[in-house]
Amino acid sequence: MGGRRRRNDEDFSFVSPVVKYLLFLFNFIFWIIALVMVSIGVYARMMKHAETALACLSVDPAVMLMVVGILMFFITFCGCVGSLRENICLLQTFCVCLTVIFMLQLVAGVLGFVFADKARNKVTEMINKAIIHYREDIDLQNLIDFGQKEFGCCGGVTFTDWSQNMYFDCKQSNPSRERCSVPFSCCIMPPDKVVINTMCGQGMQELEYTEAVKFIHANGCIDKLVDWIHSNLFLLGGVALGLAIPQLVGILLSQILINQIKDQIELQNYNVKHRSDPWR
Secondary structure (H helix, E strand, C coil): CHHHHHHHHHHCCCCCHHHHHHHHHHHHHHHHHHHHHHHHHHHHHHHCCCCCHHHHHCCCHHHHHHHHHHHHHHHHHHHHHHHHHCCHHHHHHHHHHHHHHHHHHHHHHHHHHHCHHHHHHHHHHHHHHHHHCHHHCHHHHHHHHHHHHHHCCCCCCEHHHHHHCCCCCCCCCCCCCCCCCCCHHHECCCCCCCCCCCCCCCCHHHCCHHHHCCCECCECHHHHHHHHHHHCHHHHHHHHHHHHHHHHHHHHHHHHHHHHHHHHHHHHHHHHHCCCCCCC
């Protein structure tokens, strides 16, 4: 009886295979996503030639994608190896990193809400810089055109902001054929129109606001963006929750596994210490 009891004690494990492999699968999925992000970032960076054009975005999207991908790769690598090898050090690194990122996201959300005016000014500054560099990079140009068409807006605060661009500048000394114009993405397009007239914004900055609104979306994109945010708070909250839940699940699973591994180590130490004790 004593031998059977000793053998059962030594075979018993506090570590749950469900928790262990669920955490591994969770990290493996995001590890693959991180590899894809890094690959896309490297490819986009290699294909990008207009460095000054994207300076208006403060951070190059390709570089940001690579940085986020590398950080995510490191964290999920710790989670994958830590769960498979039952390594407390790697699991604690994974858990701490996720906790720090989660807290930073909370702080960023609170600061963005408290300092909404400063955030608005920063966005306005970025849009104005993007307008200046509009013709210098095709990706930036497509991004601005997409935003103006989707939100039905033109410029940052108003459509005359396009005068900041050297091609659309309204000064009499400007020799450009697009002087006093706005991009075609500002134009009000009939739904049944198949062929787009790219010169539809010709001379629109010379018109008064009341006349311009008949042909283009004369309101700025800042106000449109703010209105969109206010009308889609539930959607944005759902996105934020969708980002937070995987992090919280990862933190919870890693903490459960860490505690189970610690209990298992204590059991092993106890068995080693009392292996020769016939009265245990």
